[in-house]
Amino acid sequence: MGTRILHVAISDDWEASRNFGEYEVSTRGVGLFDAGYICATTASGIDDVLRRRYADLQLPLLLVVIDVEGLEKAGVGVCWQDHGVDSRRTPRIEGILPMIDDVVVALLPVQRSADGLDVPDLTGLDVAL
Numbered sequence: 001m002g003t004r005i006l007h008v009a010i011s012d013d014w015e016a017s018r019n020f021g022e023y024e025v026s027t028r029g030v031g032l033f034d035a036g037y038i039c040a041t042t043a044s045g046i047d048d049v050l051r052r053r054y055a056d057l058q059l060p061l062l063l064v065v066i067d068v069e070g071l072e073k074a075g076v077g078v079c080w081q082d083h084g085v086d087s088r089r090t091p092r093i094e095g096i097l098p099m100i101d102d103v104v105v106a107l108l109p110v111q112r113s114a115d116g117l118d119v120p121d122l123t124g125l126d127v128a129l
Contacts, residue, residue: 047119078094079091
């Protein structure tokens with residue numbers, strides 16, 4: 001089992017991509033080819049991503065758990081960007097995300113509560129901190 005990272009997907013975007021077997025959305029409203037990469041995060045960064053980018057969105061969301069080793073075996077790289085503010089490293093997926101079992105380990109629905117968006121339970125999924 002390799003390191004795993006997270007991507008927040010709008011459910012409709014994810015489902016629309018299933019027919020092609022590939023996912024090409026970087027982040028909310030931005031495609032891979034416009035951004036140059038697909039945004040990803042770690043367990044320690046997911047709460048911030050949900051709060052900053054998706055809190056006002058009423059559409060259903062999925063938390064996609066991605067195996068880095070499986071992604072690299074599929075020919076797609078991951079680079080880690082340093083954030084000077086909090087010394088956190090953020091992963092970026094450098095290509096089209098293949099929607100195969102070796103890459104996509106789990107799809108977790110993101111629930112909405114009175115406090116905003118709730119991070120799904122990541123226990124046992126070996127997600128990078």
